[in-house]
Amino acid sequence: MTALLRGFTKTVNSSFKRPIRRNLHSTMVSNNKQYQPALNLKTINQSVLDVHYAVRGELALKADKYQQQLLAKPQSNGSNTSNVETLDGDLPFEQVVTANIGNPQQKGLNQVPLTFWRQVISLLEYPDLFQKHQEIASKIYPKDAIERAKSLYEEIGSVGAYTHSKGILGIRKRVAKFIEERDGYPADPESIYLTAGASAGVSSTLSIALQQGDGCMIPIPQYPLYTATLAYLKAEPLPYYLSEENDWSMDHDSLLKTISDAKEKGIKVKSLVIINPGNPTGACLSKEAMEQVINLCYEESIVLMADEVYQTNIYDPEHRPFHSFKKILKSMPEHISNSVELISYHSISKGVSGECGRRGGYFECVNISDEVMEQVYKMASVTLCPPVSGQIGVDLMVSPPKEGSESYRLWKQETSLIHNNLKERSYLMAEHFNKLPGVSCNPAEGAMYLFPKIDMPQKAIDEAKKRGKEADVMYALDLLDATGICAVAGSGFGQVPGTYHLRVTALCPETKEFIGRFEKFHKDFLAKYA
Amino acid sequence: MTALLRGFTKTVNSSFKRPIRRNLHSTMVSNNKQYQPALNLKTINQSVLDVHYAVRGELALKADKYQQQLLAKPQSNGSNTSNVETLDGDLPFEQVVTANIGNPQQKGLNQVPLTFWRQVISLLEYPDLFQKHQEIASKIYPKDAIERAKSLYEEIGSVGAYTHSKGILGIRKRVAKFIEERDGYPADPESIYLTAGASAGVSSTLSIALQQGDGCMIPIPQYPLYTATLAYLKAEPLPYYLSEENDWSMDHDSLLKTISDAKEKGIKVKSLVIINPGNPTGACLSKEAMEQVINLCYEESIVLMADEVYQTNIYDPEHRPFHSFKKILKSMPEHISNSVELISYHSISKGVSGECGRRGGYFECVNISDEVMEQVYKMASVTLCPPVSGQIGVDLMVSPPKEGSESYRLWKQETSLIHNNLKERSYLMAEHFNKLPGVSCNPAEGAMYLFPKIDMPQKAIDEAKKRGKEADVMYALDLLDATGICAVAGSGFGQVPGTYHLRVTALCPETKEFIGRFEKFHKDFLAKYA
Structure with missing residues (x-):
């Protein structure tokens, strides 16, 4: 701040003490200047013009x-x-x-929205329901929904208050637990950021990681958020083609070709985006394909960005299960599992909740250095906090009703x-x-x-x-x-x-x-x- | 998109038909490369380092x-x-x-959150309350809260769905009505964007309007969102000092000096940010000072960005009322009122609602050309939509309970x-x-x-x-x-x-x-x- 202002302070100080009223009419004199719109397609941020969606x-x-x-x-x-x-x-x-x-x-x-979700959220929105109108509420709400709302209320307080910029700590802890149970490997709540949907997470992490000229590999076909964000950043989209002939699987040769083409052009390949399960393809990656990709990231020092928002939408989980990149990464040899940088994204907008309008999601950072994580925190703090309603959605996504609880049957x-x-x-x-x-x-x-x-x-x-x-x-x-x-x-x-x-x-x-x-x-x- | 990919298509096509499994071990051969983190303070987006908050x-x-x-x-x-x-x-x-x-x-x-707000929102979160449990609900909820929730539900449907990227049309219409009643001048719902708090609106509009090197006048002291966003955009913050000796009023000479300093340095002054009532100063601008500023914007062809999130927090409305820049602009001679570009921001986080965690707000664009408005829409669409809970908050802010309604007394x-x-x-x-x-x-x-x-x-x-x-x-x-x-x-x-x-x-x-x-x-x- 101070540095930014340095050039101006001296000149401004001299006029600092004059009160405003003395100058009231100084600009009222018409000098026949005509207003030229400050904003037109030639003057606005030119990167905006390159964005398509x-x-x-x-x-x-x-x-x-x-x-x-x-x-x-x-x-x-x-x-x-x-x-x-x-x-x-x-x-x-x-x-x-x-x-x-x-x-x-x-x-x-x-x-139809999941009943348990809506019950808990409506209680949190109007705590009088379980505080003043307990008896009446118990005629409408199942016990476990009330219990859940009470414990969240104790933890969060009013849903109308800003939270920690990373999101509510208790929820991040439960996200970490969810990841641990899904993958069998530990997760750190401090490396998890709650976001306003996965889009916000993708856009903010890309905006931190990439700058003009940096190469980012993206699948083709892809979800256009990626090309839109890269265009705004003036980063280089490096397309790799998914193989339509082979059920939209990843073609490893295509990845290699993309990298060598980029190198030829002098473009630094900094990150690789994968959408799994695929949007728009619907393809779900095999463990082997994922290991190949991680190996490639290791060898080329590329940060892997894994868009896993459809991880719950799997049609044949026995024959084609979802594996998270975190899990596959952590199952690999130590020199790889402890080094390859990975950011993975999840969302409440898809899956079984489909709560798009609530804007909730999270991303997890793995093997990202502390100095970079500090920058991620700083940038998150400028946006104050993700919507609390979306944060609660994330909590409900990672902690659904337990088997045997009153709400379980309906939820199932x-x-x-x-x-x-x-x-x-x-x-x-x-x-x-x-x-x-x-x-x-x-x-x-x-x-x-x-x-x-x-x-x-x-x-x-x-x-x-x-x-x-x-x-x-x-x-x-x-x-x-x-x-x-x-x-x-x-x-x-x-x-x-x-x-x-x-x-x-x-x-x-x-x-x-x-x-x-x-x-x-x-x-x-x-x-x-x- | 197609243009972006042109350089890559020919080379990639040749490998397109090879299935993935054939190449399974192609990168498994260890070539003793060591992973170098892709992200460190030297490689990430360097603009991020300049951001302070x-x-x-x-x-x-x-x-x-x-x-x-x-x-x-x-x-x-x-x-x-x-x-x-x-x-x-x-x-x-x-x-x-x-x-x-x-x-x-x-x-x-x-x-304490406003009761009427929370009642309406809890009903919308769990419509069963007024659909299946009408009788019980009527023991807890006042009639007008139920009526409001019902009519919003009819309009919006599930709060879990994405809305129009500008925000729900019905709510934008009521925002326009609120502005009209506040100012006495018409407002166009199509020029109003609902946002995830004012911060999101400020950040997105600055990101569209400004690019590297563009000058943006900011008050000193200011709310650090502005310097943070300008730093990320590599735009030039052009500080103008508020007069502490005169109750933090605007010093017109200081504005002029800032502009002439910028011109001397060859910096194009594109926009002028004003926070009114002031953050952190608490000063509320006089009509005269506002007219002076608008005249200046007219003469210098500067887009005015008016952060008016504290417009309801006025301590002595009789002696020092809040005037919106929209109102003052529209009260000025036609050549000014129909030309000076203005974007003004409002929020549900402040005022009497204080619903920060809900992330709701709006901005209104005045005299911005259609071609630029199209770009604003496109950029909003990439983020899909503002949080619905925040949008409903905006609706409640602009349409509080009417005098005489069941909820009015408590609200008052x-x-x-x-x-x-x-x-x-x-x-x-x-x-x-x-x-x-x-x-x-x-x-x-x-x-x-x-x-x-x-x-x-x-x-x-x-x-x-x-x-x-x-x-x-x-x-x-x-x-x-x-x-x-x-x-x-x-x-x-x-x-x-x-x-x-x-x-x-x-x-x-x-x-x-x-x-x-x-x-x-x-x-x-x-x-x-x-």
């Missing part, structure tokens, strides 16, 4: 508009609606299907339903995508998306070019216009040039109807551009 | 440690506690008084108490600070802090130099060690070189005891360094 771009805005339009229109009952004012006339669908974003509790998707029932729904829908959708002409789709092993490939007719590609769009973007926009289905074009995630994809969530309750609408559109599209 | 630095960490130490120690009852294991032996106080941060609901400060009673407490404590503390030898303190007109000046004895300055600290930092640390009172040194906020201050919140319930402890320490300090 397809998940909520043109498509989402259009879907939003359609949704507003349908809301403004009275429920269709077969009668003529031509006297109703709509934005662009009547729409050829009754409902927008938001398959563009992993938002399970969204209207229309209606994944609710979470099983969520697991089954997602798996069934995902399998069913993949099956049907593969039946469509010119579409192929790897079945997902986890997460909540499918990433079908569309063999784009040349005429469609030409037409898209005319419209100044990628062909899959045109496809996605046309799909929305015709059916109300909102799915994001593969180009928003990255794909091998010349291939075209669509990311579709497996969250829509009326899967069959969804497939039917999609099928009709796709066949019409093929016919149109045959 | 005193409010949660060494002092706060030490206070934290003392608090843990006191928690671990059984309650003192006059008996010998020498057999209790503590970190550094016994402490000379029984309680840490956190006067370092405006966190009203913190343990020990215990500002609770908010009046908060207003009165803050004002009384602030006046009392200022009075006592001014009685202390070598201390002078402008009484605050609003916000929740005092910023007393301490005439530092030369010997203390010398001693601090020996310890490698600013003298007021040493003072603050010694104060904490001796009394448990945690207050931040003025150097964290900026001050005229050679002057020393302390920022103290006016939130501590036991004001007199606080003053007593402070007084004793201060006299001992003066004696020690006489």
Whole structure:
């Protein structure tokens, strides 16, 4: 601070003692200067212009508009609606299907929130419920929910107060316990930061780790948060391609090639991002593939950033279980397990909770030096603290009701339903995508998306070019216009040039109807551009 | 995206079809490379090193440690506690008084959350309360709280879903209405962004508006979020000094001097930050001073950033009312009111709600061009959405219970108490600070802090130099060690070189005891360094 100001202090001191009123009119004299906007596309931070984020771009805005339009229109009952004012006339669908974003509790998707979560949080929001109205509350709330709320209240106090910038210590301790039980290796609460969702954790750690010109390996396809953040930082995205032919597995040769290409260009490869289970691919990494990656990070001195937000969304845990990178790292020889830097991210937005709006998550740092951890703390402190409601969500995620407790049965029932729904829908959708002409789709092993490939007719590609769009973007926009289905074009995630994809969530309750609408559109599209 | 990847696609395509298993051991061969940490102070983003944030630095960490130490120690009852294991032996106080941060609901400060807020939010968190358990709920909740929750539920749906990246439209509409009623000028919901507290809004808008080398005028003293964000952006902080001699008012000459100094150095002055009511000064700007500033922004084409998070914390609204910059701007001649760019920030963390942990706030953009607003939207969309709990907080802030409703009386009673407490404590503390030898303190007109000046004895300055600290930092640390009172040194906020201050919140319930402890320490300090 003092250093920053040094140049100014001397000159300013002289005018310091003059009171303000004396100068009241000094700038009131019009000198005919005209105001030139300080902010325009040429003057704002130029890095902002390079940021792209397809998940909520043109498509989402259009879907939003359609949704507003349908809301403004009275429920269709077969009668003529031509006297109703709509934005662009009547729409050829009754409902927008938001398959563009992993938002399970969204209207229309209606994944039911976990009852135990909501009970505990509502009690914490209004402690009078268990303090003044104990008797009445006990008629509504199960005992263990009240007990949990009481013990959290004792620990936290009001949920309206700032917490420690790393998040509430007790919750971080329970996150550490959760990690220990998951992996079989110790975790340090002081290396765990609670965050406003995994996005906030990813963005803040990337912003600390990377600067202009630093190379960061990212999978293609990837979740666009990564390219967006790298663009803002002017860091170099170093894409490595996942192998669509092999169920979107990691192709080790591709990793090596990316590194050698970067070296050739003089780019320092500083970090490697892996999303496991994959978004948008749904692929779940094998232990062997993970060991290979860690070995590579060891040999090349690369910090590994593991986005593991879908770790609970696993469709066939017996044959394709989730392994955390922390666990695999710690199971490796000591010279590796004690040296390779790892940051891993988790979230309450996915999994069985799907509490996206609460903004909760955490990251764990492993083998990061104390001096760097101090900087991580400092940067976290500038944002004061993560939302307390999200922090409590993390607590509930890592400490669900125990078997035998009053709330356990309902919790088990609710979470099983969520697991089954997602798996069934995902399998069913993949099956049907593969039946469509010119579409192929790897079945997902986890997460909540499918990433079908569309063999784009040349005429469609030409037409898209005319419209100044990628062909899959045109496809996605046309799909929305015709059916109300909102799915994001593969180009928003990255794909091998010349291939075209669509990311579709497996969250829509009326899967069959969804497939039917999609099928009709796709066949019409093929016919149109045959 | 496609452009970013262009350089890599050709080389990668060739290895694309090889399955992963074939290469399993390719990197397992030890080539005796040793891991060099990718992240250290020389390799991380160097801008991070320039960031300083005193409010949660060494002092706060030490206070934290003392608090843990006191928690671990059984309650003192006059008996010998020498057999209790503590970190550094016994402490000379029984309680840490956190006067370092405006966190009203913190343990020990215990500002009671507004009942109506908590009732509505608890209902929204667990809609079963008004859906399945209507009859029981009506015994606990007032009718208007249930009605409000129901209508919000209808609008929002589950609080666990992502919302629009700008925030829920209905809430933005009510924010616009609140602004209109406050100012008498229209507001556009599409120019309003809900945020995770004002900090998130400040940080995101500064990050869009400014880039390396751009000048941003900041008041001295200031809230360190500004210097921290500017340091990360490598933007140039251009300090202008507030006039301590004149109740911390703005000194227009100082503004002019700052601008001409910047111009001399070839720095483009792009934005001007004003905190009103002031943090840490507590000063509330006059209409005339605001008009002067706006005129200056007009003449110099500077975007005005108005931090108005303390707008509700006004001690004497009749004689020194709060005026928003939006209102004053809109009351000025058309060529000014329709051109000067303004971004203003508000928060639920302060005011009468004090809901810091919920992370809610908003910013309003005025006269910002559409092309720039698109960029603001894009950057907001990367973070998905602000915490829904914070968004609901904003709704409750802008639409409190109406006069005559069931909840109004209690709400009025609770908010009046908060207003009165803050004002009384602030006046009392200022009075006592001014009685202390070598201390002078402008009484605050609003916000929740005092910023007393301490005439530092030369010997203390010398001693601090020996310890490698600013003298007021040493003072603050010694104060904490001796009394448990945690207050931040003025150097964290900026001050005229050679002057020393302390920022103290006016939130501590036991004001007199606080003053007593402070007084004793201060006299001992003066004696020690006489």
